[in-house]
Amino acid sequence: MENGPGNSTIYLTEMTDDYLIDIHSYASKEEVCKYQPWGPNSFEDTKAYLEEVLAETKKETRNRYVFAVIDKENCKMIGAGELFHIDLSNKSGEMGYIIHPDFWGRGIATQVANILMDYGFNDLKLNRIYATCDARNSASERVLKKAGMKQEGLLRENILLKDGWRNSLLYSMLNREWNTKS
Secondary structure (H helix, E strand, O other): OOOOOOOOOEEEEEOOHHHHHHHHHHHOOOOOOOOOOOOOOOHHHHHHHHHHHHHHHOOOOOOEEEEEEEEOOOOEEEEEEEEEEEEOOOOEEEEEEEEOHHHOOOOHHHHHHHHHHHHHHHHOOOOEEEEEEEOOOHHHHHHHHHOOOEEEEEEEEEEEEOOEEEEEEEEEEEHHHHHHHO
């Protein structure tokens, strides 16, 4: 799954159990999960996560789509992009992404965000896609801004992390804004 001009360096595809080792290669790193309530993952944690993701693909009605991010140059899985908390009655969903640190700083997360929004608005027919990031995570905030999302506010102490409560920035994009942007 791709979108936009042909300059994309990645594509997204459904997860398979072939990606277990690749997922674990980033999910087991402290710097990857620094702003998350999970991790670093043990191998068993990663295996359980993948089993949960694969079980979701078999459901008739899904409220979660997790995709492997594939680097076109080396055909290697380098991260994941996800649309989740999908509420079809209100046509909304949340977006998230995670990239292996060896690929940070290359604009890949922004590409993932754009592909996810394209899929959410055009294939799932959502009206609103939102995302949160830890208020201290300036790199993730830059991704959301570069993807064209608008900041809606701050969720105070909404997630408990290992080092205390996390404040989350809330960003969103509406379908009509996406259609104007594209």
